[in-house]
Amino acid sequence: MSTLILIPARMASTRLPGKPLADIAGAPMIVHVARRGAEAGLGRVVVATDTEAVADAVRAHGFEAVMTRADHASGSDRIFEALTALDPEKKVETIVNVQGDLPTIDSDIIGASLRPFAEPSVDIATLGVEIVRDEEKTNPNVVKIVGSPLSATRLRALYFTRATAPWGEGPLYHHIGLYAYRRAALERFVALKPSSLERRERLEQLRALEAGMRIDAEIVKSLPLGVDTPADLERARQILSN
Known part of the structure; x- marks a missing residue:
């Protein structure tokens, strides 16, 4: 199966605002999650975010990011928008949604x-x-x-x-x-x-x-x-x- 790992990330957390960019051991939290996704070896890894600063940080560490709307009600809605943008020809068969706040996974x-x-x-x-x-x-x-x-x-x-x-x-x-x-x-x-x-x-x-x-x-x-x-x-x- 062709697999795409998508990591939704938004800055508007109520309990810990801005957490995707929180520094952990010299890198933003979202970058640690992207690293874990890449280590899984399943296929392409992309962060889906509504914030340019998150996308910039991800790209600065060598990973891919895609911008999505800010009004999504859930992470699944965000990753579906990202999937549609990244794979319009519908070649991807399986999508793995890894939460962006799991840096130790x-x-x-x-x-x-x-x-x-x-x-x-x-x-x-x-x-x-x-x-x-x-x-x-x-x-x-x-x-x-x-x-x-x-x-x-x-x-x-x-x-x-x-x-x-x-x-x-x-x-x-x-x-x-x-x-x-x-x-x-x-x-x-x-x-x-x-x-x-x-x-x-x-x-x-x-x-x-x-x-x-x-x-x-x-x-x-x-x-x-x-x-x-x-x-x-x-x-x-x-x-x-x-």
């Missing part, structure tokens, strides 16, 4: 996101990791995957929730917000209106499930640090400085 798990596509009926693929800390099981900021096990390392997603689910004995899985789309699935997804469960849980991926699309999750071992707060940023600096 292991490049191996970016590649792992494509494994569910061995099953032709999978529309969207994503990642999960088993929750080991009890406090995360009840934390609404930790999104959980509720799914049917297909193998030791894969779930077919039935639901995503901020609640503690499923009930009863057994593992709980933390959803890692990295998505791989078949091109037709991304085109269909961005054309859908926000769904009722999506609005209630504030989880965009529920729109796809409510529309009958299939999402499978590859279970990986490492959980990347998402940088949402100043404390997260300091932790990322410590990790990448070492």
Whole structure:
């Protein structure tokens, strides 16, 4: 499959404004994410942004950037605009959306996101990791995957929730917000209106499930640090400085 890695980046974060350009070990955070994408070795890596300063910083470090509109409601809308601009002839078959605030992500798990596509009926693929800390099981900021096990390392997603689910004995899985789309699935997804469960849980991926699309999750071992707060940023600096 022809694969394009797209990294959406916007400056208007409410909790950490300007975070794509936050310095980590001598480079902007968004550049670290682009490096991890390149290390995955899947194909072309492009940052999709609405801010010239972000595009300039990315290009100054040898990576590609594309400008997108500033009024997108979600990262998936931004990457679809970028895809349309970058690949008008529709040669790209698979798009990997890597969040721009994951500077410590292991490049191996970016590649792992494509494994569910061995099953032709999978529309969207994503990642999960088993929750080991009890406090995360009840934390609404930790999104959980509720799914049917297909193998030791894969779930077919039935639901995503901020609640503690499923009930009863057994593992709980933390959803890692990295998505791989078949091109037709991304085109269909961005054309859908926000769904009722999506609005209630504030989880965009529920729109796809409510529309009958299939999402499978590859279970990986490492959980990347998402940088949402100043404390997260300091932790990322410590990790990448070492």
